[in-house]
Amino acid sequence: MSKKVVVETTINGEATEFLCEPRQSLLEVLRDELELTGSKEGCLTGDCGACTVIINGRPTCSCLVLGVEAQGKKIDTIEGLARPEGLHVLQRKFLEHAALQCGICTPGFLMSAKALLDRNPSPTEAEIRYALAGNLCRCTGYDKIVRAVIDAANTLSGARAA
Amino acid sequence: MAAATDERNFKVIGTRPIRHDGVDKVTGRARYGADYAFPDMLHGKMLRSPYAHARIKSIKVDKALALPGVKAVVTSADFPELPDKMEAAGEAPVNLAHLSENLMARDKVLYDGHAIAAVAATSPHIAEEAVKLIEVEYEVLPPAMTVEDAMKPGAPIINPKLRNKEEGDKPTNVAAHIQFKRGAVEAGFKEADFIVEREFRTAMVHQGYLEPHNAVAIYNADGKSTIYTSTQGSFAVRALASAVAGVPETSLKVVPAEIGGGFGGKLTIYLDPIALVLSKKTGHPVKMVMSRADVLRATGPTSGSTIRCKMGCTRDGKLTAAEIWMAYEAGAYPGSPVGAGAMTIIAPYNIPNMIIDAYDVVVNRPKTAAYRAPGATNAAMASETIIDELAEKCGIDPIEFRLKNAVKEGDPQTAGPPYKRIGFIETLEAIKNSPHYKSKLEGPNRGRGVASGFWFNVGMNSSAVVNLNADATASLVIGSVDVGGTRAAQAMVAAEVLGIKAEDVRPSVADTDTIGYTDMTGGSRTAVTTGAAVFMAAEDAVRQLKERAAKRWEVKPEEVAYQDGVLSCGDKRMTIKEMAAQFARTGGPISGRASINLRSVGPSFATVCVDVEVDTDTGKVKILRATCAQDVGKALHPSYVEGQMQGGTAQGIGWALNEEYVYDDRGNLRNFGLLDYRMPTCLDLPQIETIIVEVPAPGHPIGSRGVGEVNIVPPPAAVANAIARATGVRMTELPMSPPRLLKALLKKRGSADTQVAAAGR
Ligand code: FES
Ligand code: FES
Numbered sequence: 001m002s003k004k005v006v007v008e009t010t011i012n013g014e015a016t017e018f019l020c021e022p023r024q025s026l027l028e029v030l031r032d033e034l035e036l037t038g039s040k041e042g043c044l045t046g047d048c049g050a051c052t053v054i055i056n057g058r059p060t061c062s063c064l065v066l067g068v069e070a071q072g073k074k075i076d077t078i079e080g081l082a083r084p085e086g087l088h089v090l091q092r093k094f095l096e097h098a099a100l101q102c103g104i105c106t107p108g109f110l111m112s113a114k115a116l117l118d119r120n121p122s123p124t125e126a127e128i129r130y131a132l133a134g135n136l137c138r139c140t141g142y143d144k145i146v147r148a149v150i151d152a153a154n155t156l157s158g159a160r161a162a
Numbered sequence: 163m164a165a166a167t168d169e170r171n172f173k174v175i176g177t178r179p180i181r182h183d184g185v186d187k188v189t190g191r192a193r194y195g196a197d198y199a200f201p202d203m204l205h206g207k208m209l210r211s212p213y214a215h216a217r218i219k220s221i222k223v224d225k226a227l228a229l230p231g232v233k234a235v236v237t238s239a240d241f242p243e244l245p246d247k248m249e250a251a252g253e254a255p256v257n258l259a260h261l262s263e264n265l266m267a268r269d270k271v272l273y274d275g276h277a278i279a280a281v282a283a284t285s286p287h288i289a290e291e292a293v294k295l296i297e298v299e300y301e302v303l304p305p306a307m308t309v310e311d312a313m314k315p316g317a318p319i320i321n322p323k324l325r326n327k328e329e330g331d332k333p334t335n336v337a338a339h340i341q342f343k344r345g346a347v348e349a350g351f352k353e354a355d356f357i358v359e360r361e362f363r364t365a366m367v368h369q370g371y372l373e374p375h376n377a378v379a380i381y382n383a384d385g386k387s388t389i390y391t392s393t394q395g396s397f398a399v400r401a402l403a404s405a406v407a408g409v410p411e412t413s414l415k416v417v418p419a420e421i422g423g424g425f426g427g428k429l430t431i432y433l434d435p436i437a438l439v440l441s442k443k444t445g446h447p448v449k450m451v452m453s454r455a456d457v458l459r460a461t462g463p464t465s466g467s468t469i470r471c472k473m474g475c476t477r478d479g480k481l482t483a484a485e486i487w488m489a490y491e492a493g494a495y496p497g498s499p500v501g502a503g504a505m506t507i508i509a510p511y512n513i514p515n516m517i518i519d520a521y522d523v524v525v526n527r528p529k530t531a532a533y534r535a536p537g538a539t540n541a542a543m544a545s546e547t548i549i550d551e552l553a554e555k556c557g558i559d560p561i562e563f564r565l566k567n568a569v570k571e572g573d574p575q576t577a578g579p580p581y582k583r584i585g586f587i588e589t590l591e592a593i594k595n596s597p598h599y600k601s602k603l604e605g606p607n608r609g610r611g612v613a614s615g616f617w618f619n620v621g622m623n624s625s626a627v628v629n630l631n632a633d634a635t636a637s638l639v640i641g642s643v644d645v646g647g648t649r650a651a652q653a654m655v656a657a658e659v660l661g662i663k664a665e666d667v668r669p670s671v672a673d674t675d676t677i678g679y680t681d682m683t684g685g686s687r688t689a690v691t692t693g694a695a696v697f698m699a700a701e702d703a704v705r706q707l708k709e710r711a712a713k714r715w716e717v718k719p720e721e722v723a724y725q726d727g728v729l730s731c732g733d734k735r736m737t738i739k740e741m742a743a744q745f746a747r748t749g750g751p752i753s754g755r756a757s758i759n760l761r762s763v764g765p766s767f768a769t770v771c772v773d774v775e776v777d778t779d780t781g782k783v784k785i786l787r788a789t790c791a792q793d794v795g796k797a798l799h800p801s802y803v804e805g806q807m808q809g810g811t812a813q814g815i816g817w818a819l820n821e822e823y824v825y826d827d828r829g830n831l832r833n834f835g836l837l838d839y840r841m842p843t844c845l846d847l848p849q850i851e852t853i854i855v856e857v858p859a860p861g862h863p864i865g866s867r868g869v870g871e872v873n874i875v876p877p878p879a880a881v882a883n884a885i886a887r888a889t890g891v892r893m894t895e896l897p898m899s900p901p902r903l904l905k906a907l908l909k910k911r912g913s914a915d916t917q918v919a920a921a922g923r
Contacts, residue, residue, distance in 0.1 A: 023287060037197035038190015040422070042372045043454040047836035050372055078190035091188040095180045098801035101646030101809065103187035104194060104373045104422025133845040136836065138370045138423050139646055140805055141812030142844035 009070045011036070012080025020067035027051045029067035030077060038078035038107045042136065049135030052108040053077045059115035061134075078107035081114065090114060090152045097148035101139035109135050113149045122157050125150060173726070174657045175864060178801045179664040181650035187420075195376035195392035195419035196451045203378070204233055204282040206433075206440050206450040207289035209296050210460060211271035211278055214305035214526040214829025215318065218269055218278065218298060225295040226281055231288035234443040235296065237279045238268045241439065242408040246323060260495040262406045264529045265432060271300070272320055272494035273528050274830045275459025277432075282440040282448050305526035305829035306335060309468050309489040312525045320494065320524045337496030338522040340504055342576055350483025350515030354474025356555040362544040364878075364896040365822030366466035366491060369533045370813070370841050373422020374452040375461060379437035383445075387414050387438055392421040394428045394643060395682025400674050407435035407442075414438075417673040418643045425813070426532030429684050432461055455834040462531020463823060464540075465490040465498040471544040473513075479558045481513045481567045486544075489521040490537065493529035498522045499537030502618075505576045506875070507541035509616040510586055510767060511549075511567040518576070526829050532684065534810060535617040535871035539817060539878060543896055546613035546879030551892065560612050560883070561594045564769075585793030585857030586767035589614065592791035592853045593769045599789075607776045608786070609888025614769045615875025619686040619868035621760030624695040625678030628656050628703045628754040632746075634727070634739040635666040636703070641680025642692040643671055646809075647802030651689055652696045654798055655864065659700035661727035661738065678757045686868020689798055690859070691760040697863045703754030707741055710748050764859025764867040768792040770811060770876035774884040781904030783819055783885060785846070788877075791853035795867030800854060807873045808850040814877025816842045822897050 004019045011034070020029045025044070030036040030053070042048035044063045051062045054076040081088045090113050093099070100106045109132060116123060116131040123131065128149050129142075137145060186192040223235040244258035267276045279296050283289035306312035306320060312335040319333045326336050351357060377391040387409065393399050396416040404411040421428060433450040440448040452461070470487040486507060490498035504520035553563035568590060569575075571583050593599050593612060603610050627639040638656045642648055653667035660667070681687065704724050711729040712719040714736075722731045727738040745751055773786040790807045797803040820840045824832045833839045858865025882893045891906045 021287070031197075032199070035199075036190075037193070040194070040373070041196065041451075042374070042422075043836045045454065045835050045837065048372060048454075082189050087185070087188065091185075094188050095184040098178070098181070098647070098799075098805055100184075100187055101802070101805050102371070102373070102421060102423045103183075103192060104371075104420075106187055107190045110188065129844045133843045136372060136841055136843065138372050138425070138813070138841060139809045141808035141810075141842075141850050142847055143808045143850045144801070144805060146844060146849070 005068050007068055007071050009072070010074045012076060022066065022068055024067045025063050026065040026067050026070055027062040030062060036077055036079050040104050040107060049108040049112060050105055052111040052135065054111055054115050057115070057118065059112045078111060081110060088114070089155050090149070093148040093152040093155070097144045097151065099140065099144040099148040105135060105137040109137065109145055117153055117156060122153055172658060174654045174664050175796065175798055176800065178799060179650060179654065181647055182653055182669055183644060183649050192420045194373060194422050195378070195390060198378045198390045198419065198449070200378065200380065200447040203447040203449055204284060204440070204444060205286040205289050206280050206282045206437055206448050207286065207293050208277050208456065209279040209293045210456065211267065211274060211276040213271060213300055213302050214274045215303040215320070216271050216300040217303060218267060218271060219301055220299045221279060222297040223279065225297065226292040229288065229292045229295060231284040232281060232292045233446065234282045234440055235279055236436065236439050236443065238266045240443070241266055241406060244405065256402065257495070258405050261402060264495055265406060265436060273526050275456065275528060276494070277460065280436045280440060282444050307525055307527065307825055307829055309491055309523040309525065312523050313489065320526060324496065324524065335524045336521055337492060337524055340501050340520040342504055342518040343516070345515030347483050347485055347515045347517050351474045353476065353482040355477040356552055357472065357474040358548045358551045359472035360548060360894050362469045362471065362894045364467045364540045364543055366463050366527060367817050367821045367823070368458055368463040368839065369425035369427035371423030371425060371427055374454060374457045375428070375432050376451045377433040377437045378447060378449040379434065379441040380447040381438060381441040385413055387441070388417060389414065389434050389438060390417045390419050391434055392419045392428065394421065394424040394645065394684050396641065396643065396674050397679055398429060398682055399431055399434055402431045403434035403438060407438045409438070415673055415675045418671055421643055421645055424645055425534045426536060426684055427462060429532050429682050430462065454836060458834040458839055459831050460528055462493065462529055464533035464536060465492065465530050467491065467540040469540065469544040471548050473548045473552060475552045475556065477556060479553065479556045479563050479566045481511055483515040484508050484513050486518045488541065489523050490540065491525045491527060491530065492522050493527045494524060495529045496522055496524060498530055499532070501537070503537030503541040506538040506616050507545045509576050510569055510614050512569055512573055527823070534813065534874040535615070538615060538617055538875045539814065542613060542615050542875045543878045543882065546876065547882045547892065550611065550883040550886065561590050564614060565590050582764065582860050583857060584765060584767065585855050586614070588855045588857055589767050589769040589791040589793055592855050593771050593789065596771065596789055596791070596853060598771055598787055598851060603773050605775070607778055607888050608773065609884040609886065610771065610773050611880045611883030611887060612769060612771045613876035613879035613883060614767060615872050616765065616767055617686065617872035617875060618765050619690065619763045621691050621763040622681040622687055623759050624680045624692040625757040626692065626695040626699040626755070627677065628699045630703055630742055630752040632742050634662060634742040635668065636660060636662065638667050638669040638696065639672050639677050640669065640692055640696065641672055641677040642688045643683045645683050646805065647799055648683065648688055651798040651802060652692060655693050655696045656700045659697055659704060661725065686766065686870040687763070690763050690862060690866045690868055691758065693798065693866055694760055694863055695756045695758045698756035698758065699754040701754070702756060703752055706752045706754065707738065710741060711736055714748065762861065764795050764862065766793055766867045766872040768872040768876055770880045772877065772880040772884050774881060774888055776885060776888045776903070778889065778907055781900035781902070781907060783881065783898065783903065785815055785848055787848055788815070789851040789853065790873055791855055792869070792873055793855040793857050793867060794869045795859040795862065796856055796865035797854050798866065803854055803869050804852040806869045807852045810871070810873030811850050811877055812842055812847055814874045815847065815881065817896060818878035818881040818898060820897050820899055
């Protein structure tokens with residue numbers, strides 16, 4: 001086991017320092033060291049997307065990133081999505097559309113969808129499905145998830161137009 | 163129990179409130195099993211067999227124990243030997259020896275991934291390193307990987323103690339032979355104008371829940387212990403884990419964590435007693451979480467199968483006879499769902515003459531576990547594609563063909579009493595009248611297929627408590643874990659009876675010390691049985707409200723009416739709010755309760771219609787459109803009912819097209835990751851349309867039938883039927899993956915070419 005390393009990052013807007021072993025993944029650091037257990041583990045091989053966080057604006061499987069690689073990066077996790085004023089529109093739409101059953105995939109989908117809407121505020125259904133194809137959901141058949149994201153995008157663009 | 167309430171006007175049931183646990187789940191706050199952590203907690207990891215079949219000659223653990231940070235290693239020697247017979251444990255009889263050996267191999271390993279030893283250490287990485295230091299000496303034995311391998315004379319014997327009734331004292335891999343018979347089969351086939359007979363193979367597939375199995379166990383110095391785990395049934399975990407660990411059942415409390423999917427796969431246990439024994443040995447809390455590879459290699463998938471199915475019908479489409487032989491892979495220990503397969507395979511149809519022979523066969527693969535309508539999907543792949551072929555031969559629309567033969571109230575089931583009121587015909591009519599079925603499908607290599615499915619649903623035991631608060635809101639306590647909307651649906655039932663809003667009921671899922679015995683969330687029973695228990699608990703609270711009012715108004719309780727939150731008698735009126743505010747002065751808190759055993763529940767039918775397009779160069783199938791119609795009795799929360807229908811349809815499509823366990827000839831699983839065990843992504847599926855059919859289940863206070871399972875049954879057959887109509891190729895093997903379909907297409911093209919060539923000569 002090699003020595004722990006100090007890593008300086010910004011997590012959900014807060015400057016955050018943590019200690020981690022070089023072999024620990026960012027997901028493990030978030031969950032086990034920082035107690036941010038909202039990011040989930042489904043595979044550890046980059047195939048399910050349950051661990052998705054946004055690193056410097058890009059949706060990323062945190063299981064494929066080492067904790068030490070977070071040095072100097074800006075990381076957004078599910079814990080930072082809601083504001084004190086209320087839920088993010090994606091979170092609201094997921095609830096209204098019943099876009100979750102067991103909910104284990106939900107944090108990952110929300111982060112992937114947020115990264116999509118940040119970069120493309122009015123995606124087509126095909127673009128949404130493409131952007132979410134790295135996230136597996138075994139419960140819903142995706143139908144309600146896709147509808148929720150479409151509705152969230154419409155709500156956001158409606159708010160911008162107004 | 164109250165009578166069926168078909169004509170009742172529900173106010174809350176059937177609406178779509180936001181689920182009560184929703185905010186926790188969209189903010190990442192909900193605590194799933196792997197999210198639990200305790201001070202001083204150790205991490206457990208498992209050593210697993212690299213061989214499909216081997217004798218364990220020795221296990222040496224000293225090097226592992228010497229690694230700094232390692233606190234304990236356990237093997238089968240740390241667990242009691244349990245009786246090799248079926249015994250009541252929890253909700254159904256279980257062979258405890260098999261259960262225990264499956265969790266920790268004793269003298270033989272029976273599949274790639276079979277657990278051999280477990281380590282507890284101060285970090286998961288140290289535990290993993292220690293696992294690699296355990297030395298095991300094996301005598302490798304030849305494996306039997308398929309039912310054909312395992313049934314042939316001279317096959318390697320997997321469990322030397324296994325016997326069946328027919329073979330006497332001869333060691334065997336056939337755990338059971340079940341037979342169902344009706345009428346005179348030979349005569350039935352004589353009446354037939356058309357007969358189709360085919361042999362089918364379906365691959366072993368996994369439930370594929372996104373959350374790996376997990377358990378945190380804390381053994382206390384006073385002999386009491388607690389397990390936090392993601393499970394479909396906390397009382398089952400209590401019964402099974404205590405037996406395997408060798409502790410008294412009620413010394414263990416099981417706290418159900420949030421659960422990231424189960425589909426039947428989290429009805430049994432894997433890690434719980436191992437973590438408990440490690441905790442007992444070390445005095446620390448011990449957490450164990452499976453890797454995805456462990457989930458695929460060593461937890462129960464559902465059976466692969468071989469089915470020979472022969473059916474005949476008259477020219478005008480009346481089925482006359484069926485003859486079926488089916489063998490299911492049980493995995494390393496007996497218990498495949500072949501019995502359910504046999505009882506469902508022709509359950510939707512009136513067939514006067516039939517014989518079904520079903521075999522439960524052990525093979526060197528993981529012990530199978532329940533998966534959504536276990537056994538029925540394999541079976542329907544055979545029967546529903548043959549029915550399609552018969553309809554084609556008769557020149558009858560496949561839905562009309564099914565309508566001619568469909569079961570209705572009073573018709574015989576394959577086993578058991580005649581059907582009560584059921585909604586099969588209604589699901590067929592729903593698809594027939596759907597915009598999907600009425601639409602035209604045009605273009606080359608496109609086809610439309612339909613198929614139907616049947617599932618029993620189960621009742622069993624549930625408990626519920628409804629406590630009224632002084633502000634006329636209520637808390638609801640249930641023991642059924644929430645796999646996908648249970649809290650919301652149950653709160654709605656309580657709100658309906660109490661005449662308050664769904665939002666004014668706060669539901670919680672309680673641990674095994676806090677609520678009365680409740681069976682698993684499985685068998686599509688939660689909406690039905692827990693729903694009935696919640697209904698009766700709320701009625702119990704209403705009864706108490708009426709008694710209070712009666713006392714106050716000096717009338718008999720029977721004279722007091724209660725509707726929409728208002729107590730009344732003649733011109734006297736009082737709202738639940740007014741009454742609730744005075745609990746303390748009128749006799750104390752009001753708490754309604756019910757614990758019930760529901761014996762008979764209404765079965766479910768579903769019919770699915772699928773449009774496909776086949777790429778004839780690659781064999782890839784694209785799903786263009788899918789619609790599921792299902793009889794749910796009465797939908798409590800329609801959004802979550804639709805979600806079940808969509809999810810089951812999607813799983814069925816994955817089973818149809820991609821998913822399979824791939825073993826090499828030495829019996830090692832080759833696709834133990836989610837890249838190679840390929841489940842559908844949102845790019846693989848269209849929007850899935852749903853038609854909720856509501857034929858109330860007789861004898862249920864709300865009319866609910868289960869909703870969770872039957873929707874997975876029709877899709878593989880529906881996709882196969884669509885492929886047949888698109889290409890003329892009848893597929894008999896699952897999955898219908900590109901290589902397999904391409905091979906079939908080339909074969910057909912080859913024979914067509916030969917014919918063309920022959921004709922030209
Ligand atoms: S846990 Fe990271 S992709 Fe599955
Ligand atoms: S809601 Fe269960 S995996 Fe998506």
